Amino acid sequence: MLSDFRLNHAAIISLSFEFISAFDEGTEPGQQLSFQPEPPEHQWKSYRYGSKESLSIPVSAAKSLDLSEDQTTVIRPVHSSILGEKYCFQVINSENNHCFGCSSAAERDRWIEDLRRAAHPNKDNCERTEYSLSLWVNEAKDLPPKKRYYCEVHIDGTLFARTSNRAVGKSVQRSSQAADGGSGAAGTGHGGGSSGGCQLFWGEFFELDNLPPVNQITLHLFKDEDPKKKRHSKDDSILNPLGSVALNLAEIKGRAYQEKWYPIVPYKPPGTSIIKDQIGQQASIRVKSKFKILKILPIERYKEFAEYITVNYVDMCSSLEPLLNVREKEELAGALVHVLQSIGKAKEFLTDLGSAEVQRLGENEALIFRENTLATKAIDEYMKLVGQKYLIDTLGDFIARLYSGGESCEVDPQKCSASDLPINQRHLKETCADVVKRITDMHDSFPAELNEIFSRWLSDCEDRGQTDIGHRLISASLFLRFLCPAILSPSLFGLTQAYPEPNTLRTLTLTAKVIQNLANSTLFGEKEEYMFFMNEFLEQHWEPMRGFLQKVADPDSEIAMARFDGYVDLPLRLAVLHNLLVDIISVMKQDRIDNLHPLPLILNQITEFLGQEAQRIPVSSIHGKPKPTYLLPKDLPKYSPLQNSMQQLPMDSNSNQGKERQRKQVQRAFSVPNRPSRHQRQPIKRQTSKEELPTQCQDDNQDQDPCLEISSPSNAIKSKAPAAKVLWIKQNNSNEPYQKIGQAIEETSILDRHAQELAELRLGVEQVTERELEMAKRLEDFIVLTQDQNTQLQAEVQELRNLLATREEQLASATFRLGVIEEEREEDERKLNVAVAAVERMNVLEEQFAGLLKDVHQFYAVNADGIKNTYINT
Numbered sequence: 001m002l003s004d005f006r007l008n009h010a011a012i013i014s015l016s017f018e019f020i021s022a023f024d025e026g027t028e029p030g031q032q033l034s035f036q037p038e039p040p041e042h043q044w045k046s047y048r049y050g051s052k053e054s055l056s057i058p059v060s061a062a063k064s065l066d067l068s069e070d071q072t073t074v075i076r077p078v079h080s081s082i083l084g085e086k087y088c089f090q091v092i093n094s095e096n097n098h099c100f101g102c103s104s105a106a107e108r109d110r111w112i113e114d115l116r117r118a119a120h121p122n123k124d125n126c127e128r129t130e131y132s133l134s135l136w137v138n139e140a141k142d143l144p145p146k147k148r149y150y151c152e153v154h155i156d157g158t159l160f161a162r163t164s165n166r167a168v169g170k171s172v173q174r175s176s177q178a179a180d181g182g183s184g185a186a187g188t189g190h191g192g193g194s195s196g197g198c199q200l201f202w203g204e205f206f207e208l209d210n211l212p213p214v215n216q217i218t219l220h221l222f223k224d225e226d227p228k229k230k231r232h233s234k235d236d237s238i239l240n241p242l243g244s245v246a247l248n249l250a251e252i253k254g255r256a257y258q259e260k261w262y263p264i265v266p267y268k269p270p271g272t273s274i275i276k277d278q279i280g281q282q283a284s285i286r287v288k289s290k291f292k293i294l295k296i297l298p299i300e301r302y303k304e305f306a307e308y309i310t311v312n313y314v315d316m317c318s319s320l321e322p323l324l325n326v327r328e329k330e331e332l333a334g335a336l337v338h339v340l341q342s343i344g345k346a347k348e349f350l351t352d353l354g355s356a357e358v359q360r361l362g363e364n365e366a367l368i369f370r371e372n373t374l375a376t377k378a379i380d381e382y383m384k385l386v387g388q389k390y391l392i393d394t395l396g397d398f399i400a401r402l403y404s405g406g407e408s409c410e411v412d413p414q415k416c417s418a419s420d421l422p423i424n425q426r427h428l429k430e431t432c433a434d435v436v437k438r439i440t441d442m443h444d445s446f447p448a449e450l451n452e453i454f455s456r457w458l459s460d461c462e463d464r465g466q467t468d469i470g471h472r473l474i475s476a477s478l479f480l481r482f483l484c485p486a487i488l489s490p491s492l493f494g495l496t497q498a499y500p501e502p503n504t505l506r507t508l509t510l511t512a513k514v515i516q517n518l519a520n521s522t523l524f525g526e527k528e529e530y531m532f533f534m535n536e537f538l539e540q541h542w543e544p545m546r547g548f549l550q551k552v553a554d555p556d557s558e559i560a561m562a563r564f565d566g567y568v569d570l571p572l573r574l575a576v577l578h579n580l581l582v583d584i585i586s587v588m589k590q591d592r593i594d595n596l597h598p599l600p601l602i603l604n605q606i607t608e609f610l611g612q613e614a615q616r617i618p619v620s621s622i623h624g625k626p627k628p629t630y631l632l633p634k635d636l637p638k639y640s641p642l643q644n645s646m647q648q649l650p651m652d653s654n655s656n657q658g659k660e661r662q663r664k665q666v667q668r669a670f671s672v673p674n675r676p677s678r679h680q681r682q683p684i685k686r687q688t689s690k691e692e693l694p695t696q697c698q699d700d701n702q703d704q705d706p707c708l709e710i711s712s713p714s715n716a717i718k719s720k721a722p723a724a725k726v727l728w729i730k731q732n733n734s735n736e737p738y739q740k741i742g743q744a745i746e747e748t749s750i751l752d753r754h755a756q757e758l759a760e761l762r763l764g765v766e767q768v769t770e771r772e773l774e775m776a777k778r779l780e781d782f783i784v785l786t787q788d789q790n791t792q793l794q795a796e797v798q799e800l801r802n803l804l805a806t807r808e809e810q811l812a813s814a815t816f817r818l819g820v821i822e823e824e825r826e827e828d829e830r831k832l833n834v835a836v837a838a839v840e841r842m843n844v845l846e847e848q849f850a851g852l853l854k855d856v857h858q859f860y861a862v863n864a865d866g867i868k869n870t871y872i873n874t
Contacts, residue, residue, distance in 0.1 A: 073119045075112055076210040081162040081497060091115065104389040105494070106566025112210075113567040124299045124571055131211040134257070135161075136288035137219065140200045140264075142280050143168050148224035149242075151285070153206060156215055161206045164498035165224040168200045203499040204491065217247040219285065221264055223278075241267045242279050245287065252291045255331075255583055259288040294575055297609050302574040305602050309336070309577070310343055312599075314352050317374050319596055320584070322794065326372045328584055333377035335577040337385065342568035346382060347449055351456045353378055354477075358461060358469055360798065368469065369476035371805070376481065383482045386447040386564040388494060391486055393445045394438050399490045402504050406431070409507040412530045425533055431507060432514045432534070436541050439483065439515075440548040448561035450478070455555035472520075474553050479519035488512040514538070518545050578606050586617045594620055595790075 078088040078099055087102040089112050102108040117123060137151050150165040220241040243264035252258045264283045309316070313336065324332065340346040353375035361368055369376050409428040410416040416424055454474045461470030486493040487508055490500070500508060513531070517524065518538050524531040551557055582603050585593060593600055600617040607614045 074212070075115045075119065077108060077112065079161040079206065079208065081164075082159065086494075089115075104392070104566075106389065106564060109566045113569070127298060128296050129213075130209070130292075130294045130296060130572060130575075131214055132292045132294070133206070133208045133211060133214070133217065134290050134292075135206045135208070136257075136259075137163050137202050137204050137206070138286045138288060139202065140221070140283065140285045142282040142284065143200055144279065145169075145199075149200060150222055150224060151202070152220045152222065152241075153208075154218045154220060155208075155211060160208055160211075163202045163204050166200050166202055201499065204497060214249065214291070217249065217289075217291070219245040219247070219262075219287065220267075221245075221279070221285070240269060243267055243283065245285050247287065247289060247291075249291055252289045253293065254290060255292070255580070257288050257290045259286070261286050294572070294579065295610055296571050296575040297606065299571045299574075301606055301609055302571065302578070305578060305606060306339070306343065306570075306574060308599065308602055309339060310345055313340065313345070313349055314356075316596075316599065317353070318356075318794075321374050322797065323588060323592060324374075324584065328580075329372060329374050330377045331580055332577075332584070333374050334381040335573065335580055337378050337381045338568050338573040339570070339577055341382070341385065341564075342570040342573060347453055347456075350375075350379055350382055350453050351460075354453070354457045354473060355460050358457075358464075358466065358473060361802070368473050369481055379477050380481050383447075383450065383477070384493065385566070386449050387482065389562065390443060390445045390447055391482075391493060392495065393443045395435070395483075395486060395490070396495060398435060398438060399487075399495045402431075402507055403496060403498070403500065406504065406507060408503060409510055410503075411510065411533070428507075428510055428514075429534070429537055431511055432537065433541075435487070435511055435515060436518065436544065440544045442548060442551055442559055444560040445562045446552065446559070448563045451552055451557065451561055452555070454478075454553040458553045459555075471549060471553075474549055475519045478549075478552065479516055484512045484516045484519075487515065518542070519549075521546075578603060582607065582615055582617060586615055590618065590620055593617060 072094055074090075074092040076090055076092075078090045080086045080088070083099060085101050087105055087108040088099050089102070089108050091098050091100070100111065102111060120126070133155070135153060137153075140149065143149060145168050148165045148167045151163045152159055153161040221243050222241050243266045245262040245264055247262075251260075261284045264279055264285060266279060317336075320332070321329070336349065337346055340349045357368065357373065357375045369379070407427040408416070408420070408424050409431055411421065411425050411428055413421060454477075457473050458467070458470040461467055461473065486495060490496045490508070491498065499505075510531075513528075514534055514537070517534075518541055521542055523535045523538060551559060581599070585596060585600060585603070600619050604616050604619065607616050
């Protein structure tokens with residue numbers, strides 16, 4: 001049934017474990033155990049001594065799982081802190097519970113998706129709800145000293161994750177990446193801020209997806225077991241939690257993180273009424289969290305949205321980027337990368353953004369991928385997505401060795417003794433050499449997708465004559481945005497869970513500095529004089545590093561590379577992107593929302609299926625409903641807007657000759673101009689008969705029916721005297737032919753008049769049509785001109801922002817240099833004062849010395865006179 005599944009391991013690790021209050025020797029190896037929560041009085045003890053026996057199960061065991069019969073089957077990832085193994089997933093049904101281990105996150109995600117489709121084949125065409133929790137467990141304070149503690153994350157009584165154990169001590173120095181979990185405005189919870197520095201720091205992040213419906217999230221604080229104590233100690237402080245913290249779901253729901261100090265409620269043992277407070281009344285934990293409930297529609301609901309993203313992602317990014325803050329750029333870039341990766345357009349997306357970044361910065365190549373733009377955030381997310389296995393193969397063993405207790409690499413003379421400095425310098429060189437060798441010895445797990453993107457970037461830059469900028473673009477993306485941040489903060493890139501100790505953190509920081517300078521081909525300068533000794537190391541490894549950068553950007557490289565084989569849940573990612581865009585756009589000003597047309601309409605169409613309580617984007621009336629486009633018919637001259645009106649005109653020939661015909665008001669089309677007035681019209685030419693009509697009808701034919709009178713064209717014809725008889729013309733007593741001729745003349749004159757009017761109306765229609773076409777063309781030209789001007793203004797604004805950023809950097813640099821110059825001036829002034837004082841002292845000493853010489857001379861003179869007198873007397 002699952003024959004298409006793939007697993008790289010020769011066997012699958014199946015870890016079955018049960019919540020029981022027993023010791024390890026109380027469980028038989030290979031026993032089939034369940035994973036059901038126990039009563040509260042047993043929850044705290046059971047997980048520590050539960051069975052974790054590993055059983056070698058053939059690959060066929062996973063293929064033989066029958067998941068279609070049990071609709072309650074749950075398949076979800078298992079956090080590495082629970083089993084001590086990375087990339088595990090769990091299959092839970094009514095009969096048993098198995099955990100399977102994979103070699104990478106991509107492989108795990110693929111297995112989870114395949115198993116879910118086996119259990120629910122029509123998953124993408126069904127509406128579902130996803131629950132997820134993002135949690136930073138940052139720090140704790142006011143705990144008893146000289147102890148080690150850890151936290152557990154429980155969701156509805158089930159253990160989902162566990163922090164590493166940490167000792168209470170002085171404030172821990174931590175990098176900006178780790179501090180991100182605890183950055184921002186702290187909440188107004190118990191204890192306020194951490195006065196006097198944090199006493200215990202974890203700084204660990206947990207991303208828990210595919211959760212069941214959640215009612216309660218609890219953090220339990222435990223004291224770590226002392227290894228010197230006996231294994232079967234009955235110390236309740238070890239088996240039971242010291243206290244707990246409950247998170248309010250209503251407070252942490254939403255897209256933004258909520259940070260707060262939570263007081264730790266002491267644990268009350270069951271069956272007792274007295275609480276033994278082992279942590280103090282002021283103990284609290286700082287937690288930063290958000291809980292998301294996402295309703296996912298059938299994938300067909302997102303069809304138009306996906307098509308819009310696929311075709312218009314460049315225009316959408318360029319329109320939204322000036323309006324977003326850094327956090328929104330990061331979220332939007334991540335959502336777009338996952339959607340486009342599933343669609344198959346991620347590489348084109350990143351290629352376009354990289355090229356646009358180069359074009360935007362121009363010759364300021366030093367700023368490439370150093371700003372917080374959608375391009376930088378997108379390449380960050382994409383490298384994490386497709387390059388995780390490469391990162392583990394390259395740096396995994398190195399990070400594990402450092403965490404296990406590596407040598408000190410502190411080379412700042414102000415932070416280490418003079419005797420340790422040479423040894424630490426040697427350690428740093430050896431550590432950096434190990435990392436450089438791991439990177440330059442290119443593994444076959446390097447992502448082929450990154451190779452394609454880098455080669456396209458380089459090709460585009462070469463076409464523009466900017467080859468050096470192309471190399472810098474590749475170096476900045478791979479090292480500045482990926483490898484060096486992974487070395488600096490391995491816990492944020494999945495290389496490890498625990499935040500490093502201060503000694504390890506310092507080694508990672510110095511190593512990242514060296515690798516970044518090596519990638520940039522830059523030597524250490526005066527700002528870090530204590531790193532001068534590494535310049536020789538950098539010069540020795542420049543060539544291998546340049547060769548590595550050429551290989552990763554070579555489209556014809558013969559080195560085997562790995563392709564991303566993970567799975568991206570497209571309906572889920574489209575729902576995430578839709579929810580994010582609605583939150584971002586709905587709070588914008590109306591004119592900015594209108595400029596994003598038709599994206600707000602597409603988003604609102606999806607929102608209609610989410611219920612009345614779902615947030616909607618306000619859309620102005622001009623974009624509220626799409627207007628039909630009017631197309632002129634090709635045979636427009638054949639049709640007249642007066643055709644129906646002509647049929648209503650009076651055709652009565654028996655009306656009085658002295659009265660003008662009464663015409664009904666003609667109903668004209670909206671686009672037809674009014675009929676010109678009579679004095680503006682051309683006189684209608686009428687045809688008149690040259691024969692004189694007899695008027696003897698009544699005299700000669702009294703017995704016949706009276707004939708119809710013929711309406712004269714004008715009053716002049718009516719007043720004309722009857723013609724005299726002509727003898728040689730034979731008179732015809734019958735006037736029927738003349739009556740027919742008169743009627744024909746009258747009808748002909750009416751048709752001529754209407755034909756003239758029709759011609760005039762058609763001419764007016766043509767003129768109006770031409771004016772409408774001209775106005776439409778002018779409107780299009782105006783829209784294009786406006787868009788060009790808007791684009792130009794946006795470009796100028798962006799240039800001004802870049803110029804402002806450059807000027808701010810120059811100002812900061814000038815301020816720094818001014819400070820240095822001021823310090824040097826003060827130092828020179830101090831030295832000058834010392835020199836002046838020394839000169840003055842020297843002058844005084846010279847005067848004293850001159851006085852002494854004078855006294856000596858006088859003394860010699862007196863003695864000489866005395867000796868001379870004595871000699872004379874003698």
